[in-house]
Amino acid sequence: MARPGMFQRLQRAARADGISIPGMGLRVLVLLLFAIFFGLPLIWIVLAPTKTDTQLLDWPPLAFGSLDRALLAWKNLFGYGENSVAIWSRNSVVYTISSLLLSIAISLPAGYALAISRFAGRQFLLWATLISMILPGSALVLPLFLEMSLVRLTNTPWSVILPAGFFPFGVYLTYIFYATSLPKDLLAAARVDGCSEFQMFYYIGLPLARTLFGLLIFIAFTSNWNNYFLPLVMLNDDRLYNLPLGIQALISGTSALRPTFATDLPIRRAEVALAGLLLIVPVVIIFLFSQRYVVSGALTGSTKE
Amino acid sequence: MVATPNTTIVTRQPSKRRRGLQAAHLFVLPYTLFLLLFGIAPGLYAITISFAKFVEGRPQLFQAGLKNYTIAFTDFRFLKTFGNAFSFLAIALPVGVIGVVVIALLLHARDDWFANVMRTIYFVPGAVAGPTLVLLAIFTLDPALSPFRFLLTAMGFETISDVIRPKYFPVLFTIIGFFGGAGGWIAIFYGALNSISHEVLEAARMDGCNAWQSAWHIKQPLIRPYIAYMAILTFAGNIQLYAEPALIGAAGSSPISLWSPNQLAYEFAFRIGNFGASAAISLVMLLIGLIGAILVLTTTSIFQSDASNSAEG
């Protein structure tokens, strides 16, 4: 590849996107700077399980320790209790997937209807949704707990899954999405052809929402996967904990973060960092998976039936 | 999904609309149920118990009159915490919204693998939580240990106590909040940008728009509803700041006293045992958040600009 050829290709690409070559360079530079801001701490976390406490203090922050230490961290974490960490991981998966399915199944049709039709109670729903997102969570702790204990669901997985099915953020996002990107004439045409509302949703609304779907998946997954407070309020039995709650319970009883608790458990900073990675990796995987939908969901040519 | 009933074609307008309305109600029914159970009912309960007296933690309804409000509003930390929250909001809201929009537009300027990689990197920090986040903060904010230590020492900081000082809290919390929260919104905005019809963008290119003009004049206005959405939630969320002050308390030498109104609300609820006063503070936070929401909505009128205009029969 001769240099002129590469440069010409670059020029052609630049012209196609309407951006000059210095502009491309500026864009790359700015985005890379942000990547350093977001990414450097992540690299630190990935490397932390390989280092002992002393190495973490003495060595350069991004030095690599030893694979042995990382493997030991894994052993220490999963060796704690009676498979506690494995059980918490399984619980997290179950709760998160259930909540995700429930919340998307409920929110998608709701947001769609809010966007495309005027019906009695629509304004009320929109405002109530907005307000419930703005209402501070601290006010909801007691009433939610009481509701669940009324139906004897506290300390069961349902107490964590059901409230998480309420996904106002998703409803509103869906509403905005359909409101801005669903072509009005498409729906009108479908109605003229005699489609029922359900058919329209199924044959038009859903396929066009690939992007939205991608967004909803990673948002719902991340917030449910990381949910700490709801399980804290609802669950008492440590076999039911999800991963964030369990890790917190484990680490708060050890000296990993601050040596203020004397303990013989082998939980140190490496283990804390590894626990963090356990929480991060699935989120990344789901994000990458959902991005396929986001990227491929561009609305093209849908009005030309 | 929903089983599609075999509908007969009706030519009369009114019944078609009625059928449309009924369908819409079915669409929103499950959500409405959940909204009632987990949104409205708890909210109403919170308002109700703000007028309750508490005996052994249990509410005696309507026996406190306005006493809880008095207790909350005259607490020596009430004004201070709200002042703190506003000083944080003043920095964090513009930085957050502008930062996210700019990054999303930059990412979307070219459809390349580079943008995809960057977007993923920006998103991952949102998944760091709990003790790991504390650990990260302990190390990242310490000028002796941080990967950013060259930056920190260049700014004159030598120990972590130099960094974690109350006068820096608004900036610190902005940075931490951006670190954890920006990626999600960036991904959402990117998705929103991707939903813009290619034809619109093509047409703009044809007309001679370069990438910057397209971003500013075409893309940004089209994603304004999303920007408004983010502004509303960020406004309310900033007033309800909780995680970052708690994090700093855990990461600094040791716990610090209450900094944000939400911490005060938790203090009333779970330390003092007065859920009523806590609810009073929550209502104030809600009110402020609502004012922000109304401000944003009236200036962008997103409730009007939707496809429902064409849904009438």
Added chain:
Amino acid sequence: MSTAFFTRWRLVCLGLLLTLAACAGAPAAPTAAPAAAATAEPQVVVQTQVVVQTSEPVVVTAVPQPTADPTDPNAEITVWVDSTREGAVKLYKEKHPDVAAKINISVVDRGQFPAKVLLFNNSGGGWPDVVFAEPELVTQVADASRNFPADLMPFITTDILSKFAPGANDPCMFDGKLFCMRNDLAHNVLWYNAPLMKEFGYTVPTTWEEYEALGEAVAKQHPGYVIGAFGDDQAMNVYFWASGCPVSHLTSATEVQINLSDPRCTRAAAMVDKLIGLGVLTKVGPFDPAFVKLANDNKLLMMPAASWYGEYVFGGKPDSAYYKEAKGQLGVALPPKWKDDPKPLTGAQGGAAWTMSRHTKNPKLAVDLIIWLTTSNDYQGTAPTFPAYLPAADVWSKTVAANKVYAQDPFPILKEAASLVDGAWSNVRYSKGPVFNTVVIGGLTEDKTVASSLEEFQKQLTAEAEAQGYEVVNK
């Protein structure tokens, strides 16, 4: 990103944890993790253990069972512990297989204990039966809105109580009721580096005045060496508690004395200001990486700190914080006293207890468990920290003596110092530590002296106390 509920409240627990306390228990949940041989569980490091006297203290429950609630000797109990103490309860189940099935263990973050009790009060059920918590947490759950602990007095014989270290159970006494029993003590003692002291030709101070003079000498003759830390709320316990300063002197259940202009406070402030100015008292806390480095570099000449620092911070093991090798370098001495004080006083940093719920359906089992946990040689003999029950402490001393990091057997000093904790400094419902950090430590970073911060410290402490319903005297 404020998407689903509570995403932002992830760190509620940590904040509360570091200030306060515990979590409350669980109702009929089908856990019963059987006490089968937990193979993968990392157990307490058992060092060469000398054969112990076999008979456990005989539990003679006091004659009248003063329970108003109907009790059921077959009811299950739920025990809330932290991850470190989980092994202790499992050990009890191993030793008592006939009741093992009735004991459910849940590992919790006890920072949430007071909050959970409030929730259970509202739902009318679900309280744990036995909880491992610091006396500060017990104080919180003993308040009017929670009313959690049961009075253990009727169940404990005076014989058992008398064998605890003097004053150990004082923080558990509320108006004559015993709301908890101490698990361990964390009294402050004076640690020092014996070889360094010998090399520099210094004698170990017995008074704070001597300590101050030593600091001056060190600053002049051996700059770079430190004799203590003043960077977090441990400093408050080390220097102010030991001086008898009225930060939280309860005069009754609802009245507290806070008076920071008292000479007992100002003398401590003057001393630390002097030493901080000289640089022999660091402005960073003992767990700050910078301080740990000082210790690793053997620049730590002396340090007043809690009794558990010996095993867990100085350590002498490769993954210990301060001393990576056990070379007999760690000496310990009684905490210094102020010259004019009649007797030495010291503070403490931690030390937890076991408390029982007054809602428990099986108090007999719960009390048996608590007594075993606090007094048995099987557990306390190998516990991480200094047992509050002195006969068990005697057994514990053997595990400590095996650690080669000590210059001499630390146990006699630790034992004597255990009775020196100033009982006037009470557990209260308002948080002293965070206010101290914000005002005093925060003031240090702004280059204010400790003495000049005392007035603001007093003001904020008073406000916090009043917000918790106390009446403050000697303002």
